[in-house]
Amino acid sequence: MDDTSRLPMSPSARPKRVIITLSRVATHRLSMDVAITYADGSKVHSHNVATLDGSAVRVTGTPEADQAAMIEPRANVLVLALGKNHMPASTRVYSVQSDGRHMVETAVGYDGQPTIHTHYFTRLVSGPAHQVVPDRSSH
Numbered sequence: 001m002d003d004t005s006r007l008p009m010s011p012s013a014r015p016k017r018v019i020i021t022l023s024r025v026a027t028h029r030l031s032m033d034v035a036i037t038y039a040d041g042s043k044v045h046s047h048n049v050a051t052l053d054g055s056a057v058r059v060t061g062t063p064e065a066d067q068a069a070m071i072e073p074r075a076n077v078l079v080l081a082l083g084k085n086h087m088p089a090s091t092r093v094y095s096v097q098s099d100g101r102h103m104v105e106t107a108v109g110y111d112g113q114p115t116i117h118t119h120y121f122t123r124l125v126s127g128p129a130h131q132v133v134p135d136r137s138s139h
Contacts, residue, residue, distance in 0.1 A: 006120060013039055020105075020121065022078070022094075028052045030070060030078070034062070056083070065089045 004014040021033040031049045038044070046062035050070040059068045065082035072078055076096035082089040090109040097103065105119040 008117070015039060016041070018119075018121075019124070020094075020103075025049055030072075032068075032070075032080070054081075 004016070004018065005011070007014050015036050015038050017035075017037040019033075019035045021031075021035075023031040023033075025031050029049060029051050032047070034044075034046045036044045044062055046059055046065075048057050048059045048068050050057045050068060052070050052072045054069045054071045056067045056069045059065045059082070065084050067083040067086075069081045070078060078094040080092040080094070082091070088110075090107055092108070093106045095104045095106075101123045103121040103123070105121065107115075107117045107119065109115045109117075
């Protein structure tokens with residue numbers, strides 16, 4: 001779960017909840033589900049399954065992207081490139097911390113100028129899926 005309290009925005013604008021679920025579906029394939037509940041109560045749920053070789057796959061359920069590519073350059077690190085309408089959207093690097101309970105997301109984008117945001121997540125459950133929620137902070 002994402003720690004949304006640390007996001008660089010007013011508390012009333014922050015998402016209520018962000019949950020990322022990562023699950024191995026095969027040796028070099030990963031399923032990624034992202035469920036967001038925004039401040040106004042609206043919800044978004046995106047899903048993709050990708051081979052961890054950088055090949056583009058379709059993403060469903062999010063206005064942010066319609067394609068994704070993933071690689072796992074080393075254990076506990078995932079690089080995710082997102083695209084929308086055949087254009088780059090953002091790049092995210094996920095790093096699971098040595099305690100196995102915490103994950104840091106570094107999100108790189110472009111909103112008229114380059115942006116980098118850091119989000120902190122805490123694992124909700126253990127098992128084959130790595131389900132994490134925000135730690136309520138950024139930067």
